[in-house]
Amino acid sequence: MSPKKYLATALALVLPLLHGSAIASNDPPPAKPAARKAQPRGEDLLARTVFQTLLGDLALQRGDLRLGLDAWSDLAQRTRDPKVLARAVEVAGFARQFDRALELSDLWLSVEPDSQRARQTRSSLLVLANRLDELAPQLSALLEQDQANLAGNLMHLNRMLLRHPDKKAVQQLVDRVAAPYRRLPEAHFAMAQAAASAGDRLRALDEIEQALSRRTDWEAAALLRTQLQAELSPEQAAATLLEFVSRHPGLRDARLTLARLLVSVKRYDEARAHFNRLLRDHPDSPEIIYPVAILALQQGDSETGRKQLEHLLQTDFPDKSTVHFFLGQLANDRLQPDIAIRHYRQVTQGDQYLAARSRLAQLLWQQGQPEEARAMLRETRSTNSGEKTQLLLAEAQLLREAQQHEEALNLIESALQRAPDNPELLYEAALLSERLGRHDQLESRLQHLLSVKPDHAHALNALGYSWADRNIRLDEAQSLIARALALAPDDPFIMDSLGWVHYRRGDLHQARELLERAHALKADPEIAAHLAEVLWALERRDEASRLLREASQQHPDNDLLRNTLRKLQP
Incomplete structure (x- = not known):
């Protein structure tokens, strides 16, 4: 604010003080020298008041809270004017000098004992200063003074005390000031709210029933x-x-x-x-x-x-982005990729943003635009390393689904050079190594991951299943997969792995039980293939053949199902 505007503000505040006898001063009247005409008292006071007003506000503008507060406090105590006192209290509160603000509010109330604004300000200061024991009389006086707005003021009690940490103390305070107005439903509502915040649910329910009985x-x-x-x-x-x-x-x-x-x-x-x-x-x-x-x-x-x-x-x-995300899903389910792409492009923020970009990339890839799909993922904004990892994994998934496993692994390995202990990248690298038949690399990545995160259920399962599938180290495989299942007891894929270990070890009945539970949870083609092989070994060949036929109809391109069919029914 310019000096001229400060002066205008100061004059607007202090000129009304200089009319009549509004100013209370403890200074003795000035002596009147015989040889000089006495100066009007208002002129000296005006100059001093304007100076202190300017000094206080300029100090506050420059961040000198102490000087600004001192100037306004002195001016308030000298003039005892309600407007100046209100400003001084405001400055003290802003400076978080609550004791000083409360002293000034006391002076304000002594000058204007019936001022609701002064009492409300003092109540707010007592809340900020955590002096609830002194607050009850102030709130009671406010409620009594403002009978016309009593119901609304009762409803405001808990909002005013919302941030106070001692909820039991707040409950006691609200009970004390609201109890005299039990005839009003709002009083019971206020006491119910305070009781609920304090964890006194039965008392809260009782009070809210009282409120509803009256309204x-x-x-x-x-x-x-x-x-x-x-x-x-x-x-x-x-x-x-x-x-x-x-x-x-x-x-x-x-x-x-x-x-x-x-x-x-x-x-x-x-x-x-x-x-x-x-x-x-x-x-x-x-x-x-x-x-x-x-x-x-x-x-x-x-x-x-x-x-x-x-x-x-x-x-x-x-949240239009979420709406476009769901519409994109629906269009994709209806095999309308152009409409799905249009909706996914309009997901520009929110929780679904990354998922929408990943699905958009998949659709672009399926439409024969692989370079645009990958460029779009790389250009997607991310706010942290976790989001960057998710985008990288989405790109790797595109390559993996296109059977470009070597390029996908190179992409992940490059990222691991920058973040060698990232669990998600290590797990993805392990899966890609398995697809490429690089079992040593698979094991090294999973063991590194387990050294970083020993309770990673999927890493335990992947390592154990890798051994079980190759029919090696079956004791260790079973131990690892059992640990994984203890961490994720309802995961059908881990159940499938444990069932496969039991099959490799010749425990066909335990294998069948686990695989049937897994298949009931998730009718996955690989689980179906494993279960069919166990049923075949148990001489339940009609069941095995029916299961393979049904799974093959639903997943005609699944390699494991085709291989299992050829193996069992050459």
């Missing part, structure tokens, strides 16, 4: 009750909210919360009925359109999901 259609109270009940029993919360919505069918947020809660307890058809009602009442609300679309996709109704997502693009929904 039966209060949506905010019903939603707080739902939140509290859902922590104990989502089903009970859904039942209670369903009853409330039935009595008050026009409340949008309550029905929306109910629909989401029904999704969380997997009552999808009921949830969808409520979403459809909401969509009928609020057809252009992004808050409703988005969950309707996602629920439709979860239930396999891709057409409804697609229509709602396209509708969402016409609204002010802020």
Whole structure:
């Protein structure tokens, strides 16, 4: 601010002080020399006040908080003017000199005892200074003074105290100041909020029921009750909210919360009925359109999901990138690569950004544009080393799927020179080495990875399976894979590896049990091939042949299935 603007601001603040007898001063009146005409007292005070105002604000502008605060504090104490006191308190609070700010606020209240602004400022300072024990009288006085806004002020209590770390102390404070107003539902709501924050869930539920008994259609109270009940029993919360919505069918947020809660307890058809009602009442609300679309996709109704997502693009929904990502997936599933590419290109930010770029690269590669696909991945922005690794792995995957294993391995090995202990790169290098039949390199990469990350379940499994598949070091292979399964007990591929070890060791019944469990979890062609081979060895050849035929129909290009068929049925 220019000096002229500072002067204008200072004059606007101090000129009103110089009229009448508004200024309280402890200075004795000046002597009046006989030979001179007395100077008007206001002129000296004006000069001094303007000087201190300019001094204080210039000091603050230059970052000298101490000088700025001293100037404003002195001016406030001399003038005792409420506007100057308010400014001095503001400066002290900004400087985090809370004790000094509280002293100045005391002076302000002594000058203006009925000032709500002064009392509110002092209350805020007491919160910042963690002096809750002194806050109750201030809040009680504020509530008593402002009866016209009592309900709103009660609702504001917890927001004002939100950042205070001692939630039990906050609960005690809210109880103390809200208790005299128990006739009001807002008082019970405030006490319920404070109890919930302090972890006193039963007390919170009791208070919110009291609030609802006084105001039966209060949506905010019903939603707080739902939140509290859902922590104990989502089903009970859904039942209670369903009853409330039935009595008050026009409340949008309550029905929306109910629909989401029904999704969380997997009552999808009921949830969808409520979403459809909401969509009928609020057809252009992004808050409703988005969950309707996602629920439709979860239930396999891709057409409804697609229509709602396209509708969402016409609204002010802020996360358009996510919408384009899902539309890209849907187009890809419908074998519409051009539409999928168009949507994936419009994913420009958010959690789906890297995944969209990877899928876009795959589509470009499939359309015969390998150089553009790789260039696009290399030009994709990344904010950290983890994202850079993901993009590199996506490029390697393109090369691997194109059977360009040597080039993919060279790409990963080059990256490992810069990050030799990166677990993801080491694992990818091991898999590529296996594809190239370089078992020594496979083992060295996996052993290096396990030295960096001993509990890497997939590395343990890969090393163990490599030995089992080559029918070597079976004791060590079984030990490694068993460790991997303990780390990831529901992983079907690790179950498959352990089953294959048991097959190699001649334990056919244990092998069959593990492989059937793995196949039930994931009907993968390689698991099917292993299970078929075990069933064949158990003389259950009809089952083995049927399994191979079914798997081959679903995966006609799988090499392991073809080789297993030739081996068992030459």
